[in-house]
Structure formats: structure tokens, C-alpha cells
Amino acid sequence: MPPTSSTPPWDVHRPPRAEGRVFLVTGGNAGIGYFIAEQLSATGATVVLGCRDPARAAAALTSIRTQVPGADVRAVRLDLADLASISDAAEALEVPALDAVVLNAGVALDAPPRRETADGHELMFGTNHLGHFALTGRLMPLLSAARAARVVTVGSFAAKSERLDPDDLQSRRDYRAKRTYGRSKLAQMYFGLELDRRLRAHGSPVRSLVAHPGGALDSLTPPRPPVHDRSVGALLRAAPAALLVQGKHAGAWPAVRAVLDPAAYGGQLWGPRRFGLRGAPRPEETWSQLADTAVAARLWEASRRATGVDPDPAQGPRGR
Template identity: 65%
Template sequence: MSNWDVHHLPRASGKTFLVTGGNAGIGYFVAEQLAGSGATVLLGSRNAAKADAAMSSIRSRVPDASLGHLPLDLSDLPSIKSSVDTLGIDRLDAVVCNAGVLLEGRPRQETAEGLELTFATNHLGHFVLVHQLMPLLETAEAGRVVTTGSFVGKSAELDLDDLQSERDYQPKRTYARSKLAQMLFAFELDRRLRAAGSTVLSLVDHPGGALDSLTPPRPVHAAPSGRTFPARLLLQGKEAGAWPAVRAVLDPSVRGGEMFGPRVFGLRGEPRREPVRGKLADTALAARLWAASAELTP
């Protein structure tokens, strides 16, 4: 792997990237950093006002940023194809599947199609989106699908007989399972792309421990508050949490099926390649999840 400097990114002028959830949180910082590379960055967001605020914030730091908004509601699976149809581009160099929800402290909810909301948004929405974007990604010289997983997803247990968490719904556990599903999908996707001889690569990133209190202030993000010194020793802010995704998009030396996370215990620091092992390397589980996802989606 090449040496990587998060503060001196390779230029990506002429390329087009889509970041889901690019209007807030880690997705915002992914979009901001990619915009600084000279690429055109599209923010996938269901809220136009929030997307406009995020684009204004990015332009305040990257005055020549080339930005756009893709109206996108990942919880509304039937709407995703029509959203992609409005893109109006002939190729897409990368999509960062970053958007997600955690319904902490709230009861189990379902989408209009009767799917559990967290799993539908975080995993199934991206499953459908990537399939719809594949023709545009195949047109690029070397398209990339970068899926943002989670440290908590590594330790989750996926119950293929209860993907909708109907029997034992707990918000944090359901979230962790959805992130595990995203990562398994990304690795299975790359295996299928390699088998098909595709030039598109599928990679996984995770942000480690990214806290609001350690995040640099932006107009779309409140200034840090409270004591941060103890947390700063082990964790990091969302700006740094974006680094693994940005590396997966821009580093010319990456290979399909790789995973990137923070250097220090997988929790903080500059991005590095991590080994893919345990349940993340379970090809049978990933194939069964793929089949189940295909049955649940339009």
C-alpha cells in the first residue's frame, strides 16, 4: 500500500462521486474532503434544505467546489430507481454508501413497504441503490463502491431468520446488525464483480470511534462542548472518521474487497488497511444474505 497523507489528497478533477447522507455527520466530512480533491461531489439526501446548507458549508472551505444534490430517500425502496434516473450523468466514479439511521430510544418502526426501518434504510436501501448505479459505475474507468460499516457491526450476530428484528428488536442491536449486513454485502459484491471480470471495485471502511464532541465545528455541526480530553486519547471526531472512506475512494493502490479503518486499535488515527476475518469473511453467510436481500427488494 502507498503512503497516505490525509492532508494532501491526490487530485480527482473530472471525476464524479456520490455520497449518501452527505449533508451531515461523517458523510458531510467525506463530501467536504472529496470536494477538496477537485471532484464533482453529489450529496444524496432526502432533505433539500439540509443538502443546500451542507453545500454552502463546503463552499465556505472549498470555494471552487463542484457540488450537487441528489434527492434520495433510502427508506423508500421503490423511489430509488427514479432518483437515480434524475442524475443526468453518463458515468459515476464512486459511490460512498454512508447514510444510516439509529433509532435509539424509539420503538420499532416500519417503512411503507412493511420493512423494519433501520435495516431497510441502512442495508436494503443501499443494496437497491448500488444495483441501480452499476451501469454508471461500469462506465467509469475504475468505478468504486465504498460501504461505510461500523466497529459495532464486527461483533454483531446476524439472524437470517429474523432480519426484520420482529422477535427481539433493540435499537442499538438492530443498528449493529444492519451495519454487519452492509459490510457482508460489500464483500460479496466484490466477489461477484471479480467473477464477472468487472473493473468496479467494492471496498469497506469504518470510522472507528467518531464523536460529535471531538468534531471540528461547521455550520451544519454545532461547536464541540463538554470535556473532551479523556475521549480524545482513544477516539476522534467525525472529520477524522471520514478519512477511511476518502482513502477507499481516492487511493490508486487499493484493491477490491479491502477494508480500511483508523490506525490506532481501529478507533482513531489515520486510515490503514485492516484484515478481513471472522464473520466478515464468511462467504456462505454473505451469499445467503444477498439472496434474502434480493427477495426483500423490488
């Protein structure tokens, strides 16, 4: 089996250089996605932010260029809740090859009512999972054109206590906002691992990995105005929590390592070192529910039917 760590030891503050490579980060305008984009930009790579809101994308680009002088960063409009917009976003990249996509963007609702996407899918499942499923299918030709591309799916520690119900993926019978969010992120993680199995079976050079940020709080996150601001009071109130969790800048580390570490390999799950909640990134044991390949296969088929796209390299991105 390939090694699980690079040599020299991984330094979250000095990841390897990546000039000449192109990375797409969905939801790169805010939260963990912003810090993934900022940290990848510091490697010399070209980083593209996939964002729904042009104004928020512009603010993120300004902040990254302030933090990383000379950063090669731009944005494309991407609305994962609208399947018709996803092909346009893939075409807007205007690159011959894509070295990595970080499937990070997501929506989280805290309370009812149940809401739906433009295509009639439950909003969190439709955005967090189905949108990324369709986007990956559309990007597969660009990923396959790169020398050794990676798909990095950003899940959530909130998914660890959840189980998928393949007969109610859209939460029509059992809608509880926080549970539905956790299940949507779990579906993403199932997808990332199943994608790697299918890539291996097809002999593709593309690798698919999964990462999660652990516990990441705004109040422990360094300010990046106007993208993110933090008062001294908020930091002081959150200081005791820093024993267990971390800021969103640190929550970005597992995904960044999954993109860049030459020793990382397909099918891995990356998370924070300490209790899966904070610290430097490391590979984790796959969560027990994620080893259920029968559920993964049912999810894949349901997702293919719902989106009209199939990211399986043996099939090609077909459909609308």
C-alpha cells in the same frame, strides 16, 4: 497481491487530485458523510450529495463551498427508506458514468418501538442495508461505464461484536434498537464484500471496498455551522476521550482513502490505524464473521427478494 499502501505515503490532509471524476455520497449532508463529501470536493472532483431533506442538503452545500472555494458540488434527493424513490435518484444524477459511490447514509434508533420503512421493512435494516443494496443495483450501469469505479460501503465499529441471524434479518423476533442497528451495519459490510466477490467473478472493472470510521464523536468534530456546531465546553469535556477516539472529520478518512488511493483494491476493509478507533486510515484484517460467505449469500438472496433489485453484474438491476 496488490500493495496495501500508496507511494508516496498517504497524507489525509492532501489526498490525490480527482478532477474530471464524479462521486456520489449518500447522507452527505451531516456527520461523517458531510466530511467525506467535503474532503472529496477538495480534490477537484464533482461531488453529489444524496440527501432526503432538501433544506439540510442546501445547508451542507453552502458549508462545503465555504470550506472549499470553487467546489463542484450539488445534491439529489434520495430517501433510502423508500425504494420507489431510489430509481428517481439514480436518474437525477444525469451523468454518463459514476466513478464512485460512498454508501454512507444511515439511521440509528436508541430505543423501541420497532419502526418500519414505507415498504414494510424494519427501519434501520431497510434504510442502512436494503436501501443501499437497491441503490447500488440502480447505479451499476453508471459504475460499469466508468474506467475503474469503486463502491465504498461505510460500516461501523459497532458491528464488530454483532452476528447476523439470517432467519431474523428484520428483527421481528429479537428487536433491540442498538443491536438491530449494529446488525444493519454488519449487513452493509457483508454486502460490500460479497459484491466484490461477484464483481470479480464477472470480470467487472468495478471494485467494492468496505470502510468504518472507528470511534467518531460530535464533540471532537470541528464546527461547520449550520451543519454542525460545537461549544468550547463540549470540546473540553470530550478532550480525555481524544486519547481513544476522534472527530467525525477523521472518521471520514478511511472512506475517502478507499475512494481515492490508487493502491487500494476490492475486498479490502479500511479503518483507523490505532486499535480500529482513531488515527490515519489503513487496511484491516477482515473481521471473522465477515468471512462467512454462506451468510453473505443468504443475505444477498433475501435482499434481492426484499428489494426486487439485483446488483450482481451477471444479473443486472432488475425489478421495480
